[in-house]
Amino acid sequence: MKSPSSRTPGAGMLLSVRESLLAMVGLGFVTMMVAIDQTVVSTALPTVVAELRGFKLYAWVTTAYLLTCIITIPIFGRLGDYYGRKPFVVSSIVLFLLASVLCGVAQSMVHLVLGRALQGVAGGMMLGTAFAMVPDLFPDPRVRLRWQVILSSCFGIANAVGPSLGGFLTYYMGWRTVFFMNVPLGVLGLYFVLRYLPHVRQMQQANIRLDWQGAVLIALSLTGLQFLVQWLPVYGASLSMVGLGLFTVGCATAFIWWEKRCTAALIPLDIFRDRSIAIMSLLSLLLGFVMFGLLIYVPLLLQGGFGLTAREVGVLITPLVVSITVGSILSSRIVPHIGRPAIILHSGFGLLVAGGAALLFIDADTARQWLVMSLVSCGVGLGFVMPNLTIFTQELVSRSMLGISTAVLQST
Incomplete structure (x- = not known):
């Protein structure tokens, strides 16, 4: 018992x-x-x-x-x-x-x-x-x-x-x-x-109206964007790509128009009137590009450009991934003891800028220690920023908006 x-x-x-x-x-x-x-x-x-x-x-x-x-x-x-x-x-x-x-x-x-x-x-x-x-x-x-x-x-x-x-x-x-x-x-x-895991329901409304029109429009917008990103380098500025671009922009515009008028919007656009939430979403988008580049293109550069073996690349990239976890743990210990939690974001982006700038100067003859230090700086920076962007955004919205605000950050 x-x-x-x-x-x-x-x-x-x-x-x-x-x-x-x-x-x-x-x-x-x-x-x-x-x-x-x-x-x-x-x-x-x-x-x-x-x-x-x-x-x-x-x-x-x-x-x-x-x-x-x-x-x-x-x-x-x-x-x-x-x-x-x-x-x-x-x-x-x-x-x-x-x-x-x-x-x-x-x-x-x-x-x-x-x-x-x-x-x-x-x-x-x-x-x-x-x-x-x-x-x-x-x-x-x-x-x-x-x-x-x-x-x-x-x-x-x-x-x-x-x-x-x-x-x-x-x-x-x-x-x-x-x-x-x-x-x-x-x-x-x-x-x-x-x-x-408990079943917690933040909204207790009896009659819930689902915004299926918004769901369809955002699905079409994201589908068009995904195909555009994938096919544009292959087909260039062809007529079909121009048509796909116009279709994507049209669906996105229709989505925004509908969400502004829908009483139960899938993504309530009012949340972006809060300048802090808009900035957090933008930072999350930019952070996604940075992380994608570090985890996808840096290994490609090391193996395809510098001639390293897959095993050597794995050894060099491991400190980056491990340092993301280390940065998250350090962040969880630091934030409760500082007066202005936003400082951790400034520090994280500072480490990312420093590590990214150092990576600009690497070549096939660069000392491995310098490369590892640059990747560790980027990793700790990511660890400082990623969990805090989510938590800070969650604190800026009402309990009934936790799911969609978190989902917006995850999808960016």
């Missing part, structure tokens, strides 16, 4: 310390499953394409996932505000596991692409709801920052071990195990989420 103290909520927490830990462990497994899936799949993809003989669909394995993911993040972020997030977190885990199995048994590239699209739906549902569960569990932002380190650590570990793990599994056990490995992580996450 549990002692009364084990059921007593901690300070600034919805649950007891033990229950909070077990609930966050569940969310950690979920975060790790989604994060590690991306890194191991990218490593295994050349082998997959060679075996299934589908080079023409190579890019679509990634595009299908990203497209369905970015479309569903804001939709399920808002639905989580309406109906509570736990049902969607549970559904996303089950759907992700199903999609992973479908990818693992794929007999053609078309089959694989469809499975990845389904994974993207599950991933978007998960990202749109799981991260917004953290403020539900920890209403006090200073307490929340300390606990959010669990998710940051899981993300960092997944990105650190993902490439090596993907290569190991592909070489020794076959590329299909890359998808099947999601099953144990998902089952563990599902167990802890079902048992320990």
